[in-house]
Amino acid sequence: MGTRPLVSPFGKFVWAMAWALAHQRGRVLNAARVIYLDSNATTCVAPEVLEAMLPFLRDQFVNPSATYRAARTVRRAVEKAREQVAALLGADAEEVIFTSGGTEAINTAHASVRALWPERRRLIIGATEHAAVWESAQRWRQSGGEVAVAPVDRQGLILLPALEQLLAEAPTGLVSIMWANNETGVVAPMAEIVRAAQAAGAQVHADAVQAVGKLALDVTKVPIDYLSLSGHKMHAPKGIGALWVSKRRRFQPLLVGGGQENERRGGTENVPGVVALGAAAAAMKQGLAEGTEAKVRALRDRFEAALQQQVPGLRIHGAEAPRLGTTSSLGFPGLDAAGLLILLDQAGIACSAGSACHSAALHPSPVLAAMGLDAATASSTLRFSWSRFTTAEETDAAVQAVSRAVNRMRQVAAG
Ligand code: PLP
DSSP: OOOOOOOOHHHHHHHHHHHHHHTOOSOOOOTTTOEEOBTTTOOOOOHHHHHHHHHHHHTOOSOTTSSSHHHHHHHHHHHHHHHHHHHHHTOOGGGEEEESSHHHHHHHHHHHHHHHOTTOOEEEEETTOOHHHHHHHHHHHHTTOEEEEEOBOTTSOBOHHHHHHHHHHSOEEEEEEESBOTTTOBBOOHHHHHHHHHHTTOEEEEEOTTTBTTBOOOTTTSOOSEEEEEGGGTTSOTTOEEEEEOTTSOOOOSSOSSOHHHHTSOSOOOHHHHHHHHHHHHHHHHHHHHTHHHHHHHHHHHHHHHHHHHSTTOEETTTTSOBOTTEEEEEOTTOOHHHHHHHHHHTTEEOBSSSHHHHHHTOOOHHHHHTTOOHHHHTTEEEEEOOTTOOHHHHHHHHHHHHHHHHHHHHHHTO
């Protein structure tokens, strides 16, 4: 008897859907046809941000390090952007270093602490960090350092007694914790983390890539030492970000070259990107003052409330913790996120399973695993994420599409 692989009706369904999707002709993913609920993966460039950067792509293209007058205008634009980014953080402009994005900022902060405080060998990271932090921690280890992981509770919040224990065990150079989680939106108790780290003589780096512009952050009130941010999560383009380094701290650059950024980051400045980041920061600051966050949160809450009515057993991960108003991580019991993603894609809904890099491979999310969720729940989870450009109509249409997709999958599963 031949050994044929057993394919469940559900497996057949997923493959049929994948085949149908792969063979759709002429399908163009564009903003006109797609309801975009994946803003934690990346955001659209805001119109005012595009406007601000265009002159620096067209006419004002000169190298800011040049000596002629045109370069002075460009230098002034870079410094204005530095002030705009600093203003969003409650920081001083000279503390802001422009980078190519969040990943570079994170790597730079870690490398600087490792180089300048070699005797404090321990790096503590949170259990739900982004890959950029995990991989950079790997470098820390390879350079003779030691890495410890602070666990989180079922809501995804750092367990403070466990963090204190890790700090007490070994001289710690740096505690690197994300301010807000990219998959669940859970917001870390950063003030308590800073207190614990400072009591042990450790510095603190906050990966604030998802938090900046969505939470009113102030580095003078929560006295961290380093903060990483990324343009493409806040309506600036990809390939620009910043590292904020407290002026209390010595700093060693990761990239060396022509002495740009006041000798703190070599490489000719990405002027259009820098200007865009400044404009995006100003718009985010204005949005925070005008209550944009509350409007976005209301849409997210309405989406979750409607789905709770329509999908029995729906789980909202991190619901009992402080969460970003932009993010909804939902477990659909008994269903597989892979199939749901396909159906939702066909319905014109862009969302993701876990974080973007995980959705390609659809491995169970390490973030949800760290929160103690079982593999079945983790693999039934989708992430929806909003921005200030998401409308109420789109949110309501997404509710209908999700509940239709869930019903269809439940019917197939029932045979
Ligand atoms: N940290 C978090 C929490 C993120 O969500 C991301 C991007 O997904 C990064 C870091 C990396 O930022 P970038 O894409 O700008 O390198």
